[in-house]
Amino acid sequence: MTATDAGISPADALEFSAVRGIEYELRTLVRRIRLSKAEVARKIHEEMPPSTYTVFVVVAEHQPTRAGEIAEVLDMDKSVISRHLAALTELGLIRRDCDPDDRRSHTVSLTELGVGKVREAIAMRWEDISARLEGWTRQDLDAFVAQLQRFNAAIE
Template identity: 35%
Template sequence: MTVSTEQDTRRAEHLRTLEEEVGVLIRRVRRVIGERSQAVHPQLQPASYLMLGYLASQGPMRSSAMAEAFDIDKGAISRQVGHLEELGLVDRTPDPADGRASLVSASEDAVRRLEAVSADRRRWLDEKLGDWSEDELEQFALVLGRYNATLNA
């Protein structure tokens, strides 16, 4: 076996391992999103939780901007916003740039709930990763950020 072939074989194995680990991560993230959504509100759907978190971090926006950000149709966004509105987790205000349109934002109550859930999750994560050094945490976050940026390009 040549050096190039050995390297190709090792690289392929590393990519298979990466794919498997990302699969584990995706399953864990789905479970965590379900848990977090329930912690914010017992009737909050996981998909709506993600939208609510996005609104809380990005600020008020039109539903069309959310449809673009999540790459889903406006009907699905409208249903999720309606669900969030029924739960009292979003507010609608007229869009100052266009009175016919409205802006959707996370309610103050929703922001408080999201922050509490996030703080609890960070405490849990800190306990689980208690034996990781600051440098290991930083390096993992940097590599994961690079991975995400590369795949988003």
């Protein structure tokens, strides 16, 4: 679609073209991230869906944590999070403990197996990302991080 097709004035055509390029690159990046996440999830456990891997990572980053806190971080319904936590418990990757502050509630944290699998996942992601950034200077990396932070802040 051209700027003219979209009803964009010639004065705004350059910006339209840039935004279209950004949109395309973001779509490509999201697709590749989804594929990569699915691959890492399968390597952790052949039955783990990518969405459960996302919950697994949040547990690792925030443990001990509650289902409600995970739901907030991921902006998902607590019932969906509960299903993912049940699957992770069944796989032996997390454990549920009584919350010491509220005995009616439970916290979740990684099991020993879960800790090992998180380490494997971090190593896989590190190798994958660092290989793709080979040849980038420290200045390139810092600029990329800054632009991503700026863009993410604008989305919030």
